[in-house]
Amino acid sequence: MATPVSVLRLPKGPDPNSRGFDPRSPRFIALCCTSIPTSAASEADAEELQKEQHARSVLRETFLRCLLSMTNKKVQFHMHEKVKVEATFGASDIDVLNFQVSDLHTPIGVQKEALISPVRIAQPVGLQVQP
Amino acid sequence: MAMRQTPLTCSGHTRPVVDLAFSGITPYGYFLISACKDGKPMLRQGDTGDWIGTFLGHKGAVWGATLNTDATKAATAAADFTAKVWDAVSGDEILTLAHKHIVKTVNFTQDSSRLLTGGNDKLLRIYDLSNPEAAPQEIAGHTSAIKKALWYNNDKQILSAAEDKTIRLWDRSSMQEVKTLTFDTSVSSMEYMPDGDILVITYGKTIAFYNALSLDLIKSVEAPAPINSASLHPEKDFFVAGGDDFKLYKFDYSNKEELESYKGHFGPVHCVRFSPDGELYASGSEDGTLRLWQTAVGKTYGLWKCVLPEDLGAENSEQLYTSPPEIKA
Numbered sequence: 125m126a127t128p129v130s131v132l133r134l135p136k137g138p139d140p141n142s143r144g145f146d147p148r149s150p151r152f153i154a155l156c157c158t159s160i161p162t163s164a165a166s167e168a169d170a171e172e173l174q175k176e177q178h179a180r181s182v183l184r185e186t187f188l189r190c191l192l193s194m195t196n197k198k199v200q201f202h203m204h205e206k207v208k209v210e211a212t213f214g215a216s217d218i219d220v221l222n223f224q225v226s227d228l229h230t231p232i233g234v235q236k237e238a239l240i241s242p243v244r245i246a247q248p249v250g251l252q253v254q255p
Numbered sequence: 256m257a258m259r260q261t262p263l264t265c266s267g268h269t270r271p272v273v274d275l276a277f278s279g280i281t282p283y284g285y286f287l288i289s290a291c292k293d294g295k296p297m298l299r300q301g302d303t304g305d306w307i308g309t310f311l312g313h314k315g316a317v318w319g320a321t322l323n324t325d326a327t328k329a330a331t332a333a334a335d336f337t338a339k340v341w342d343a344v345s346g347d348e349i350l351t352l353a354h355k356h357i358v359k360t361v362n363f364t365q366d367s368s369r370l371l372t373g374g375n376d377k378l379l380r381i382y383d384l385s386n387p388e389a390a391p392q393e394i395a396g397h398t399s400a401i402k403k404a405l406w407y408n409n410d411k412q413i414l415s416a417a418e419d420k421t422i423r424l425w426d427r428s429s430m431q432e433v434k435t436l437t438f439d440t441s442v443s444s445m446e447y448m449p450d451g452d453i454l455v456i457t458y459g460k461t462i463a464f465y466n467a468l469s470l471d472l473i474k475s476v477e478a479p480a481p482i483n484s485a486s487l488h489p490e491k492d493f494f495v496a497g498g499d500d501f502k503l504y505k506f507d508y509s510n511k512e513e514l515e516s517y518k519g520h521f522g523p524v525h526c527v528r529f530s531p532d533g534e535l536y537a538s539g540s541e542d543g544t545l546r547l548w549q550t551a552v553g554k555t556y557g558l559w560k561c562v563l564p565e566d567l568g569a570e571n572s573e574q575l576y577t578s579p580p581e582i583k584a
Contacts, residue, residue: 126257126259127257127258127259128258128259128260128261128554129258129259129260129261129549129552129559129560129561130261130559130560130562131261131559131560131567132559132560133558134263134264134558134560135263135264135265135299135303135304135305135306135547135558136303136305136306137265137266137267138297138306138309139306142296142516143308143309143310143311143346144306144307144308144309144346145307145308145344145345145346146307146308147345149307150283151283151344152344152345154283155327156342156344156345156495193403219295221311221312229537234424241314
């Protein structure tokens with residue numbers, strides 16, 4: 125009777141909470157281009173790096189404030205096939221791929237609650253983002 | 256002592272796995288990408304099957320997936336009418352290439368500068384990845400949906416297989432058709448081995464091997480069941496095939512003898528490929544799993560451990576896991 129080959133363990137499966145590509149892995153650290161142009165240069169200027177980091181922080185904060193300020197506001201979404209729909213904005217997922225909305229007005233009726241993945245969002249004229 | 260094959264099952268996909276591809280051997284090992292109808296292609300470490308990441312972004316079934324040689328880029332073809340190029344280190348989407356119909360197949364040139372796509376609109380497209388805004392070059396000719404397209408002969412030519420039951424060879428510079436092979440039924444898979452100048456084609460129950468330069472038939476083998484995919488070992492001593500009877504078959508390439516066959520998958524096998532070092536082969540199935548199979552059963556490699564009888568009782572032996580034995584068909 126043949127003996128089955130032993131294995132050390134089973135292959136690791138996906139992490140349900142993450143899309144993976146661990147930034148701490150040796151391959152990531154060695155190969156991943158930094159998105160900060162200054163730090164990619166061979167002789168990074170500390171002051172320039174600081175300015176870029178600050179600029180990126182500001183951009184991130186502005187983006188998050190923008191998302192927050194849209195909460196409970198009426199927003200227009202441009203979907204695939206040139207469909208435009210209006211809804212009350214709720215929240216975004218971490219990858220900004222899906223949005224939770226309420227009162228979604230679609231060509232075939234009003235959906236009380238929905239999750240959508242639009243091509244882009246167009247805000248109604250007059251919406252101000254407060255810092 | 257005879258050893259029985261223990262396949263390693265890679266779970267994670269929730270729908271059928273329809274395509275898979277290995278990268279070349281890199282300083283970090285080699286990698287495996289799987290295309291799945293759940294729309295979420297995954298990258299895995301090639302020798303262990305460990306999940307590395309999932310490429311998120313497609314909005315439809317992913318029909319084709321490929322890696323460039325050094326596994327820094329991935330490309331996928333999907334039912335959402337797009338092909339996408341990804342950074343295979345960070346998982347980020349680099350490019351979305353809009354098409355007019357379902358995209359079925361993608362392939363990088365050796366230097367990763369160009370991407371070839373094909374799909375249900377019957378056109379082959381060549382994208383310059385350094386200038387993705389530019390319109391792709393298009394090659395028309397097939398009369399049905401394209402299933403598979405490959406760069407060929409040092410990227411000087413293109414080979415494509417379609418539902419019109421033909422395989423066509425195209426010259427890259429002139430964009431003209433050079434040769435056509437016609438079959439009685441549409442080809443289910445193609446694998447090109449540039450090093451050995453061999454083309455592996457499957458159709459019906461047949462696994463056929465062609466001289467890649469002349470496109471003359473070298474030999475063909477009939478399997479016990481309809482075959483969806485086959486792969487030739489890098490050293491050309493074996494080939495493996497899988498198809499509609501859920502089994503994996505291993506044949507001797509020289510004498511065409513069926514050496515082994517394995518049950519394991521719970522659905523038809525859609526794709527099978529040898530790893531670049533030939534130590535294992537991976538299969539993707541309708542059952543939503545990928546399985547890794549040893550070429551030399553019992554050898555210590557990856558997660559497989561050769562255990563001699565005298566080691567089994569030793570105090571300091573590693574904790575070993577033995578999965579339920581797979582039934583040899």
